[in-house]
Every structure is written in structure tokens, then in C-alpha cells.
Amino acid sequence: MSLSRRFLNLIVGDNMPQTRSICCIDLTRQQFFQPSPPESAVAQDSTAQTPAAASTMERLQLPNLILRLWNRYFFPLSEHKILSVDKSGCSLLFDADTRHLVTMPFLNKPKRDPISLFVPNGDGDDGGSIFVMDRVPKPEIGSRAQTSDQFEAFIYRKNFVDCQLLPPPPYLRDYKHCERRHKINAYAVVDGGSQICISVEDVGTYCLDTASHTWSQVGDWTLPFDGKLEYVPELKLWFGFSAGAQHFAASDLSSMDCQSQP
Incomplete structure (x- = not known):
């Protein structure tokens, strides 16, 4: 399976409370998966390999941290x-x-526990849009505004955000769901970025x-996942936590x- 990207930016917890650190991993240098051996070789080694050896995992060394933020x-x-x-919404x-490290426009409203989905630009340049939303948004009964400060997007094109x-x-804005806040349980980018999908507890699934x-x-149903989903085109499957x-x-x-829950 060929790599669709070269670098992986890994956000990890730190020893200091409420801090996160960034590691940039070059996927062309770090071999996460060993190539599958020929079936004949597997058959020859199956008798000699012990269960303990078969379950041994290789320890990977992460690169040095390149940034720490609080x-x-x-x-x-x-x-x-x-x-x-x-x-506070500072970006x-x-x-x-x-x-x-450069400053960016503030969010129109700070988010307490946001979810985010990145959609790359279709023209192939280094940019795209990040859709940011409160994980447990509050009802907006009575609002006639076309937009909401609970849901916004960073539009990034050629160094302009x-x-x-x-x-x-x-x-x-439906009175049927106004009695309490409902959590967004699952979310994903679908159809190659033409849509984003959210699945809301006790409410349903929207695109x-x-x-x-x-x-x-x-x-009216919800997806059988919790958190963010990722689509792998080579396998034609969605992956995430159940x-x-x-x-x-x-x-x-x-x-x-609309009729059947997956």
C-alpha cells in the first residue's frame, strides 16, 4: 500500500500538566509495518516460531520534540x-x-471542547478548510440568524487564513431537541471532502x-462509532473506535x- 502522505505530526501529552508536544515523523524513514512474507516462507517458519516470538512487538523511537505548547x-x-x-480563541x-510560529485570526467565539475536521483544497495547493464546532452545542431556539458562533471554519489559501x-x-433550532444539549458522538469527512458528517446522540446523523x-x-439513527472516523480508500472501509x-x-x-442504520 503506497503512502498518501510523507509526514505525520503527532501530538503527545507531556510531563508538565496541561501541555502538549509535537513530534514530526518522516514516514519514509520510519517503517511502521513490515512487508508480508511469501506464503511459502510463512509455512516453513510456522513450526519453528513460538507463541511468545509471534506476539513480540518492536519498540519504536519517536523523534525529538519540535514544539511544546500549554x-x-x-x-x-x-x-x-x-x-x-x-x-480564549487565540490562534x-x-x-x-x-x-x-505566527499569529492567526481569532475564533469568533471560544470553544470549550471542540471537534474539528480538515478538508483539503481541491486545486492541489497547500491549504484547505478546518471546520470547528462545539462537541456539545447548545440549542438555538428562536434564533433567526443564518449562521452560528458555535460552528465556524478556518479557510486557508496561499498563506492567507x-x-x-x-x-x-x-x-x-428544532423544538423537539431543545430540552437539553446533545453530544456529537461521531464525525468524519466523506465523499472526498465534499461533505462532513456528524452523528448526534438521541438525535440522528447529518451531513x-x-x-x-x-x-x-x-x-434518525447514529453511527456505531465514538469520535473521529477515517476512511481508507485502499480497503473501502471506515476505521475508528466502536x-x-x-x-x-x-x-x-x-x-x-435514511432507512437503515449501518
Whole structure:
């Protein structure tokens, strides 16, 4: 399976409370997976290999830390660039290639526990959009505004970043769901970035068109995952942690529609 990207920016916890550190891993130098041996070789080694040897895992050495920040959220903006936002909405852009840190526009409203989804630009340049939303947004009954300060996007093109308010999911302005806040359980980028999908507890699953910024409801059910989902095109499967048991799992969501829960 060929690599779709060269670098992986890993955000890890630190020994200091409420701090996070960034490690930039060159995937062409770090071999995470060994090539599969021929079937004949597997058959010859199966009798000699002990169960203990078969279960041995290789210890990997992470590269040196390149940045340490305190009490912030991190969102990927491109292969080299990471957007960092604190709880007041102050934004910083870090370039892992040049090691430069520059200030960015503030969020229109600080987010307490945000989720984020990155959609790359379709024209192939180094940029894209980060859609940021409160994980447990509050109902907006009575609001007639077309947009909401609970949901916004960083639009990044050729070293220019703009922060734009977006329409809220329609359930936030539905009296049927106004009695309490509902948590976004699962979320993903779908259809190659043309839509983002959120699955809300006790409410349903919705998709946002990333070009027109219009919402549509997929169904009254929720996805069988918890947290962010990732699609692997080579396997045509979605990967993430299962709802409830929190097992690492895969699912085929190609038959997802309004009538049937995947």
C-alpha cells in the first residue's frame, strides 16, 4: 500500500500538566509495518516460531520534540502546518518544516471542547478548510440568524487564513431537541471532502455540503462509532473506535441511507 502522505505530526501529552508536544515523523524513514512474507516462507517458519516470538512487538523511537505548547487544542491544516487554538480563541499557525510560529485570526467565539475536521483544497495547493464546532452545542431556539458562533471554519489559501461563521445543524433550532444539549458522538469527512458528517446522540446523523454550506439529515439513527472516523480508500472501509465498548473497529458505510442504520 503506497503512502498518501510523507509526514505525520503527532501530538503527545507531556510531563508538565496541561501541555502538549509535537513530534514530526518522516514516514519514509520510519517503517511502521513490515512487508508480508511469501506464503511459502510463512509455512516453513510456522513450526519453528513460538507463541511468545509471534506476539513480540518492536519498540519504536519517536523523534525529538519540535514544539511544546500549554493548554491548547491542535488542528491539522496541511501536511506541514498545524493550527493551535487556546480556550480564549487565540490562534497560532505552526509550520513543522520551517519551525515558524505566527499569529492567526481569532475564533469568533471560544470553544470549550471542540471537534474539528480538515478538508483539503481541491486545486492541489497547500491549504484547505478546518471546520470547528462545539462537541456539545447548545440549542438555538428562536434564533433567526443564518449562521452560528458555535460552528465556524478556518479557510486557508496561499498563506492567507480567514475565519468564517457557518450555519448550525438544523436540530439545534428544532423544538423537539431543545430540552437539553446533545453530544456529537461521531464525525468524519466523506465523499472526498465534499461533505462532513456528524452523528448526534438521541438525535440522528447529518451531513454538511462543504461548498454550499447546507445541511441535510441522513437518518434518525447514529453511527456505531465514538469520535473521529477515517476512511481508507485502499480497503473501502471506515476505521475508528466502536461506540460503547471502545474497540478499534472497521465498517462498510457504503449502504448508509435514511432507512437503515449501518
